[in-house]
Amino acid sequence: MTVSGVSRDFPKPHPSIRGGAFYLWFRRRSTIAVMMCFPLLALITCLVAYPFAYSIYLSMLNKAETAFVGFGNFLFLFKRETFWLVVQQSILFALVAVIFKALIGFIAAHAVNTIPSKGQRKWRGMMLVPWVIPPALSTLGWWWLFEPTYSAFNWLLEEFAVPAVPWLSDVFWARFSVILVNVWVGAPFFLIMYLAALKSIPEELYEAASIDGASAWQKLVHVTLPMMRNIIAITILFSIIVTFANFDIVRVLTQGGPRNSTHLFSTYAFRVGIESGDIPLGAAVSLFMFPALAILAFVILRNVRQRTVSI
Amino acid sequence: MADVSLTKLHKSFDRTEAVCGIDLEIADNEFVVLVGPSGCGKSTTLRMIAGLEEITKGDIRIGGELVNDVPPKDRDIAMVFQNYALYPHMTVFQNMSFGLRLRKYPKKEIQRRVEDAAEVLGISELLQRRPKQLSGGQRQRVAMGRAIVRNPRVFLFDEPLSNLDAKLRQQMRIEIKRVHQHLNTTTVYVTHDQVEAMTLADRVVVMNNGLIEQVGTPGELYHQPRTHFVAGFIGSPAMNFLDCKLERNSGNLEVKLGDMLTLQVPADRGSRYEPYVGRGLVFGIRPEHVHEKRAGEDAFAEVMVNFIEPLGMETMVYFTINGVELCGRVSPEADPRPGQTISLTIDIGKMHLIESETNLVL
Amino acid sequence: MTNIVRNNGALSALLGSKTSLHTNRRWALFASYACLIVFVIFFLCPPFYMLVTSLKTNAEIANLATNPWLIEQGITTEHYTHLLTETAFLTYFKNTVIVATFVVAITMVISVLAAYALSRLSFWGSGVIATGVFLVYLVPDSLLFIPLFKIVGGLGLLNSYWVLVLVYPTLTVPFCTWIMIGYFASIPKELDEAALIDGANHMQMLLKVFIPVALPGLIAATIFAFTVSWASFLYPLAFIYSDNQMVLTVGTVTTLIKGDVFHWGGLMAGALLAAAPPVILYAFLMDYYISGLTSGATKG
Numbered sequence A: 001m002t003v004s005g006v007s008r009d010f011p012k013p014h015p016s017i018r019g020g021a022f023y024l025w026f027r028r029r030s031t032i033a034v035m036m037c038f039p040l041l042a043l044i045t046c047l048v049a050y051p052f053a054y055s056i057y058l059s060m061l062n063k064a065e066t067a068f069v070g071f072g073n074f075l076f077l078f079k080r081e082t083f084w085l086v087v088q089q090s091i092l093f094a095l096v097a098v099i100f101k102a103l104i105g106f107i108a109a110h111a112v113n114t115i116p117s118k119g120q121r122k123w124r125g126m127m128l129v130p131w132v133i134p135p136a137l138s139t140l141g142w143w144w145l146f147e148p149t150y151s152a153f154n155w156l157l158e159e160f161a162v163p164a165v166p167w168l169s170d171v172f173w174a175r176f177s178v179i180l181v182n183v184w185v186g187a188p189f190f191l192i193m194y195l196a197a198l199k200s201i202p203e204e205l206y207e208a209a210s211i212d213g214a215s216a217w218q219k220l221v222h223v224t225l226p227m228m229r230n231i232i233a234i235t236i237l238f239s240i241i242v243t244f245a246n247f248d249i250v251r252v253l254t255q256g257g258p259r260n261s262t263h264l265f266s267t268y269a270f271r272v273g274i275e276s277g278d279i280p281l282g283a284a285v286s287l288f289m290f291p292a293l294a295i296l297a298f299v300i301l302r303n304v305r306q307r308t309v310s311i
Numbered sequence B: 001m002a003d004v005s006l007t008k009l010h011k012s013f014d015r016t017e018a019v020c021g022i023d024l025e026i027a028d029n030e031f032v033v034l035v036g037p038s039g040c041g042k043s044t045t046l047r048m049i050a051g052l053e054e055i056t057k058g059d060i061r062i063g064g065e066l067v068n069d070v071p072p073k074d075r076d077i078a079m080v081f082q083n084y085a086l087y088p089h090m091t092v093f094q095n096m097s098f099g100l101r102l103r104k105y106p107k108k109e110i111q112r113r114v115e116d117a118a119e120v121l122g123i124s125e126l127l128q129r130r131p132k133q134l135s136g137g138q139r140q141r142v143a144m145g146r147a148i149v150r151n152p153r154v155f156l157f158d159e160p161l162s163n164l165d166a167k168l169r170q171q172m173r174i175e176i177k178r179v180h181q182h183l184n185t186t187t188v189y190v191t192h193d194q195v196e197a198m199t200l201a202d203r204v205v206v207m208n209n210g211l212i213e214q215v216g217t218p219g220e221l222y223h224q225p226r227t228h229f230v231a232g233f234i235g236s237p238a239m240n241f242l243d244c245k246l247e248r249n250s251g252n253l254e255v256k257l258g259d260m261l262t263l264q265v266p267a268d269r270g271s272r273y274e275p276y277v278g279r280g281l282v283f284g285i286r287p288e289h290v291h292e293k294r295a296g297e298d299a300f301a302e303v304m305v306n307f308i309e310p311l312g313m314e315t316m317v318y319f320t321i322n323g324v325e326l327c328g329r330v331s332p333e334a335d336p337r338p339g340q341t342i343s344l345t346i347d348i349g350k351m352h353l354i355e356s357e358t359n360l361v362l
Numbered sequence C: 001m002t003n004i005v006r007n008n009g010a011l012s013a014l015l016g017s018k019t020s021l022h023t024n025r026r027w028a029l030f031a032s033y034a035c036l037i038v039f040v041i042f043f044l045c046p047p048f049y050m051l052v053t054s055l056k057t058n059a060e061i062a063n064l065a066t067n068p069w070l071i072e073q074g075i076t077t078e079h080y081t082h083l084l085t086e087t088a089f090l091t092y093f094k095n096t097v098i099v100a101t102f103v104v105a106i107t108m109v110i111s112v113l114a115a116y117a118l119s120r121l122s123f124w125g126s127g128v129i130a131t132g133v134f135l136v137y138l139v140p141d142s143l144l145f146i147p148l149f150k151i152v153g154g155l156g157l158l159n160s161y162w163v164l165v166l167v168y169p170t171l172t173v174p175f176c177t178w179i180m181i182g183y184f185a186s187i188p189k190e191l192d193e194a195a196l197i198d199g200a201n202h203m204q205m206l207l208k209v210f211i212p213v214a215l216p217g218l219i220a221a222t223i224f225a226f227t228v229s230w231a232s233f234l235y236p237l238a239f240i241y242s243d244n245q246m247v248l249t250v251g252t253v254t255t256l257i258k259g260d261v262f263h264w265g266g267l268m269a270g271a272l273l274a275a276a277p278p279v280i281l282y283a284f285l286m287d288y289y290i291s292g293l294t295s296g297a298t299k300g
């Protein structure tokens, strides 16, 4: 029998066994935690972090991916008029669409909150339909509504003796249309958020305001809006990200046309990267989204943190 | 059944020291109550016994076995929480049997134990309900039932009655006492309510600032508090305290309260108080030992009544002496009115003197 | 000033404020219903129009003289039967179901495990991971589809729907983890402690206490994962081009549009059928989903 065998056969003194067992147990706790997080970490590392880094690398290659060109792709984009159109349209698209989504969402939430609670579910349910249909598919319906020859909208306009609108072929109207569809898809999200926030405001605050003699408008300004400030901010910031990065609607409705006037970063990146086969240039285009997204994410995170602290 | 022993038990969280070295021996079958103001470390102590908090320093033994590093499930204890902590998705039966099922007890045995426990607690009709469908008192019973079915060596209770209204609390107090008499399991019970402590405990442990102030039977704590804190904490309304001076006057000891009032110290305390003559002390007397002057008694003081609290059986009167608001208990017949002047006497035999520097009762 | 307002209030109280309150309330109600009707018309007109088109004969669709909003020449189901019998629609449907099922399963396993660890077993770095999860949730698919295109191409997965099973979890897991953390964090700590004393280990705690108690959150997360994998458009459009690997969104949008003449009726029928599963799911489980979504946001 070897020495080590002996020492293994003899039990250690009682407390130190306990100490060892405890140490093991304690270590197991964090080991288990890390093991449980491992799939998540693997997913984020392999399919988010790595592709992102790879994307930066790709954007610095030439079209054939044979040579390193540094910032060549970015500089090339700066000289393209189309690229500036894309920048301009992405910003316009995100801001205008989010403003209207927030407005419609707020008004609709308020309206739902005002009517007797018996009917609220029904109305809310009907207004959530756009949000439930996959956007690519509902945009197909809009496309058909805008169809030049058969447009059902133009048919209605003609009934009222208004001239037909070139929905998707005129630059202004095409931009209008993609924003309209985006508002249609996204407003229900705001409705849900605002309705939940409205419902979480204690009724006593309104009663106290009534006793203090506040009018409906004053209640809105002095009770509702301050109580909802945070959720409004977070919802808007979040929606700006989603809208700014939107792909489906423009892709199905206009494919970027007419004359590239409705391209967003995502659709333009798809056009140059996948369809035209210039993957590095496409990567460069989509990377241009990153600074804006990073700033928005930072602001959201700060907002969320503050909320948790103040609660 | 087992005894529990705590030796030099310490617990520090990041910055604060919650328990600063306590020693306590809890005998087999004993019902011990830890009582003290909120934040004094009672729960932390209990949770260390349960194994829910790591021990910073010191030892805990259950039934003689060192359990510092034994996980909660192997300590053979059961715990009842303040907010019941019932599993909301399980029926009462499932809640009570969860521990047994995890330990793979046979179905028959589980059935029998749950039914017995339900019988003891009078919740046999509720076994198929969910916690949501129960009242506060019923949930409390289920939480106790969950502890009972395991037939553990030690019961731990952390403020189990704090979420109940006053009437139910009294009812459940009796219930807990009955269960303890029935099962005779060693019990450690935490509360901040001294009435609960006094009525339930075989022995009360008064804690303050992470330390034990005194351990004793309810009677000992009431009649012989060891420290200023215990004297003030036990009893309701709280003991009256007044700064005083101990002086010798022709062989007798006298307590001087300010310039006006002088009290004769009972003769049997003379030797005990002798060393403190001339020192500044604190004089303590419970409200129930201050009452209206009856025929043949000496008046302690003539005081003006600030306000009164009629309780039916007795009336509490509040008055001011030397700028300190004090409380006394008079019979309703005396019919004191605010603003009125009344004569009060005290049971001088029940007085306490406390040394200011050490806060010890002499 | 305030005094005057107060006096006015008192005055109107004397003069019967009940009626004025009543009329105020009536006006508010009237305005609310007016808004709601306008919004509902706006929100429901495209799906309504899609439904109408899908039930019309080709001849009526092509006839410019008829009212496009109504079916005047008889209802037909020919577009639906054509769709189900003569196109690859059912293949798309099958592929989508497979993808969605796998993605939901993978997502729930990953995010429930991670959420349990992050909300209960606090360990070195758990705060950073939780923040990271939130940030990844904000990463849109349109930022990474080009490098992913190269990567899955390198893996030889291009043009197979399994690539979607691989990449969709990047869209679903962060949010699902986030809402599960919220739900788990709202479970009182005493409940784990009770389970710990009852003798549960981590797995039993998770399976027998946490998951059943947080079931509404679990359902919300499941619906989210399902919807995302059903509705995603960019990844399948970029990664898949064969008919037999195609999923519903892309299949409907790209391959049902054939030739110079659009088959509008068939297209609308396809879009509606493809959208039906999530719509039906929402109809039944809307409340779970909304509470999950809003709690994720309001819990922060």
Ligand SMILES: Nc1ncnc2c1ncn2[C@@H]1O[C@H](COP(=O)(O)OP(=O)(O)O)[C@@H](O)[C@H]1O
Pocket: B013, B014, B016, B017, B018, B036, B037, B038, B039, B040, B041, B042, B043, B044, B045
């Ligand atoms: N998990 C914790 N982290 C940090 N401090 C704690 C923790 N739990 C308790 N404490 C602190 O320890 C002290 C004692 O707490 P506790 O034992 O809960 O008191 P109580 O007597 O009211 O039950 C308090 O000051 C409390 O703030």
Ligand SMILES: [Mg+2]
Pocket: B039, B042, B043, B044, B159
């Ligand atoms: Mg406590």
